Amino acid sequence: MSRLTGVGVSSGRASGPVARVADPLPEPPATPAPTDPTAEAERIRPAADAVAERLFQRAARVEGDAKAVLETTAAMAMDPALISQAEQQVTARSLPAPRAIFEAANGFADALRAAGGYMAERARDVQDVRDRIIAELHGVTPPGVPELERPSVLLARDLAPADTADLDPGLVLALVTEEGGPTSHTAILARALGIPAVVAVRGVLEAPDAVGAVVDGDSGEVEISGEEVAVQAAERAAAVEWNGIGATADGEPVKVIANVGSAADARAAADAGAQGIGLFRTEFCYLAADDEPSVETQRAAYREVLEPFAGKPVVVRTLDAGADKPLAFLDMGVEPNPALGVRGLRVAFDRPDLLDRQLAAIAGAAADSGAEVSVMAPMVATAAEAAWFAERVRAAGLPRAGVMIEIPAAALSAPEILAAVDFVSIGTNDLAQYVFAADRMAGALAELNDPWQPALLRLIAQVGEAGRELGKPVGVCGEAASDPQLAGVLAGLGATSLSMAGAAVPAVGAALAEHPMAAFRQAAEAALATSTPAEARKAAKSALAS
Structure with missing residues (x-):
């Protein structure tokens, strides 16, 4: 063994x-050229529609986050831009249809990888759609x-x-x-x-x-x-029972809210019982646009996401884009290291009108939907940047301004930043990769991006302490919050809200209710005193068991 x-x-x-x-099918060859390129191109759309239909059928049999995932993947398969590019590859270059969809999809995936962060993780989705359409064109079972x-x-x-x-x-x-x-x-x-x-x-x-x-x-x-191993299933807790109120066993409130990037995500999060939205990623409204979407177009798109949370808190993140993002209308040229370049709020310093129009659309969608909307900015490094953003948010008539803590400098300057804004939210995914200089998409570096890393927990603790001293909310909106074991530790470190994928909401809410806040603080202290992620997990688990 x-x-x-x-x-x-x-x-x-x-x-x-x-x-x-x-594994995926082998890379399709670029030859032989089709004898009838027009007929070959016409094979692509029916194949994509067949893939989408099967995914929609699977979505109809499930609920919640699973339904949203399958519906989103189905929509990708039907993406007019992907299909059009593939058809053009056939007619212009005489490529076989499987090769054409392979190259068109890879172009989309490469652009998403270059974007980094959450968008880079969506490259795997595009590859999945690519492989399913290629299998359909070959008439074989998809991987x-x-x-x-x-x-x-x-x-x-x-x-x-x-x-x-x-x-x-x-x-x-x-x-x-x-x-x-x-x-x-x-x-x-x-x-x-x-x-x-x-x-x-x-x-x-x-x-x-x-x-x-x-x-x-x-x-x-x-x-x-190399031999048979006896079947032993993991012990599963009884069906999660959560009353829908995020709080510890002794009644300390810790909001359990959701990360969303589309209307389907929002509906799934509402179905899961999320108390609100802690991170609404607005990039979906821009990705396929050759020109900046109008205020009214944005307003309508945002309203659809906000409506399931009428009367509940929603934190909208402004556009996280820049020279490294696949947004044609920005046209900011090439940077030697886009992950450390002009992205997020930094784009708005040179183009404040772009931010102002988005804020106007968000304010309109908030009025339309009845959601209690706050706005936060990505990629903030200093208190001066936070103050600049807050001023523009308030000028747009929005009541609450916050920023993401995803750059180590921002975590180290948390007291000054919190003095300038109403709240902060820690993006543990990006914060981890900047702290450890480890691309979160690199599998070989996955351990460095483990959210139980003590160095990461210590930075979170600094931000949490600043929030307590100033009496301002500190959220966590990275996927660290979706781990029920880690959720209580984050609360013990000072997080007042935890935002995650909708599927994780009930389990996290139930886990928070199992112990009083004092126990979570003890678990947090135990984890901070360790030197490896494994030790941190073990120490926290032991503290909560005592």
């Missing part, structure tokens, strides 16, 4: 036979999770959201991926389903004789065996 190590992202221990998730006939441990290179969205937790004992990271969809949905999961397990697919596996989602250890 060989022992491998990755990053545990969903707790529990399970064992059983191995089932492999099929993905096989039909399971018995409880099994799934081994995969990576899993697309559509692969994980409707997994049967009665048949999937655990998930193990060679790639991916702690903020991936695999991690989020595995926790929501109560399935142990370990990601970034290098070499796990190199054992062709793997028959059984033992998976520990707490330690990140995976044992691969």
